Amino acid sequence: GQNIDQPTEMTATEGAIVQINCTYQTSGFNGLFWYQQHAGEAPTFLSYNVLDGLEEKGRFSSFLSRSKGYSYLLLKELQMKDSASYLCAVMDSNYQLIWGAGTKLIIKP
Amino acid sequence: EADIYQTPRYLVIGTGKKITLECSQTMGHDKMYWYQQDPGMELHLIHYSYGVNSTEKGDLSSESTVSRIRTEHFPLTLESARPSHTSQYLCASSAGGDAGELFFGEGSRLTVL
Numbered sequence: 001g002q003n004i005d006q007p008t009e010m011t012a013t014e015g016a017i018v019q020i021n022c023t024y025q026t027s028g029f030n031g032l033f034w035y036q037q038h039a040g041e042a043p044t045f046l047s048y049n050v051l052d053g054l055e056e057k058g059r060f061s062s063f064l065s066r067s068k069g070y071s072y073l074l075l076k077e078l079q080m081k082d083s084a085s086y087l088c089a090v091m092d093s094n095y096q097l098i099w100g101a102g103t104k105l106i107i108k109p
Numbered sequence: 110e111a112d113i114y115q116t117p118r119y120l121v122i123g124t125g126k127k128i129t130l131e132c133s134q135t136m137g138h139d140k141m142y143w144y145q146q147d148p149g150m151e152l153h154l155i156h157y158s159y160g161v162n163s164t165e166k167g168d169l170s171s172e173s174t175v176s177r178i179r180t181e182h183f184p185l186t187l188e189s190a191r192p193s194h195t196s197q198y199l200c201a202s203s204a205g206g207d208a209g210e211l212f213f214g215e216g217s218r219l220t221v222l
Contacts, residue, residue, distance in 0.1 A: 004151075033209050042199055042213035043152075087152075091209045101151040 002026045004100035006088050011106045012078055018074045020073045020086050020103045028093020034062050034073045035087040037102065043087055047073070075105075112136045113149040115200050115214035122190055130185045130217045132200035136177050141183040142211065145169055152199065158183055190221045 003025045012018040024032070031050040035043035049055055049064035049071060061074040073086055085102040092098055122128060134141065137174055138167040139160045144152040154167030158177040172194070174186050183202075197218050201211040 008149075009165040031209050035211075042201075042216050043211070044213070045210045048209060085149075089209070095209075096154070097209060097211070101149065106150070 002090075002092060002098045004088055004090060004098055006086075006100045006103045008101070009104045009106065011108060012075075014080060014107055014109050016078050016107065017074065017076050018077075018078060020088075020105065022059055022071045022073070022088035022100060023092045024069050024071070024098070025099075026089070026090045026092045026098055029066060030091040030093065030095055032062075032064055032071050033089045033091070033097070034060075034071075035089065037085045037087055039084070046086075076108050080109070081106050113200065113202055113212050115198075115217050117217055118215060119218050119220075121220045121222065124189075124191055126190050126221075128187050128190055128220040129198075130187075130198055130218070130219070132183045132185070132214055133181050134183075134202045134214075135181060135210070136202060136204075136212065137180065138202035138204055138212070139180070140203045141177065142201045142203075143167075143173075143175060143183070143185045144201065146197045146199055148197075155198075156185065190219075192221045195219060195221050 006022045034046040037043040047062040054063045059076045064071045085104045088100040089097045089104045118130045142157045145157040146152045153169045156170050156175040158164050199216045200214040
């Protein structure tokens with residue numbers, strides 16, 4: 001079966017750095033996506049990786065290793081508004097997105 | 110600013126009622142999706158469409174139907190609502206092809222009593 005694993009919850013301090021990991025086992029691979037979802041709101045797109053390596057976008061970076069079935073989302077200079085759930089999703093061989101359950105990130109002052 | 114709209118945002122209804130959740134997008138996207146999401150859980154694909162007159166079933170489709178008569182419109186219908194249908198329903202669209210960047214509506218939160 002297809003599976004996306006990410007930690008259920010993480011806590012970090014304002015101004016710090018946090019890394020959210022995602023491991024996946026899917027039927028084929030056509031890219032990995034990270035979405036941010038604030039409580040009670042819809043997900044919004046953060047990043048996309050299809051080749052191995054690091055993609056940087058401001059305070060957020062995403063890394064992919066296809067051979068290891070592994071990705072992480074790195075958030076720097078954490079702000080209170082970064083408190084949200086972070087969803088990892090993989091596009092499989094049928095170009096369908098397989099979603100993880102999300103990691104709830106709690107930022108403390 | 111949202112270019113994909115869902116109505117109603119909140120709905121409380123009784124068991125056995127027929128309901129339609131509306132979704133419209135103004136981006137001209139070919140692909141549209143309906144997801145169901147319970148709090149703290151992953152998104153489950155209910156239905157999707159590749160374009161006009163194209164509809165496909167996802168994982169949780171057996172108790173609902175969709176139609177795609179116009180590019181911009183993708184309504185979801187529950188013929189007979191049950192308490193187990195209580196959930197958040199999210200509509201999304203994408204540009205198609207291998208584009209995985211989805212644009213989500215604000216969601217319809219359904220409660221069935």
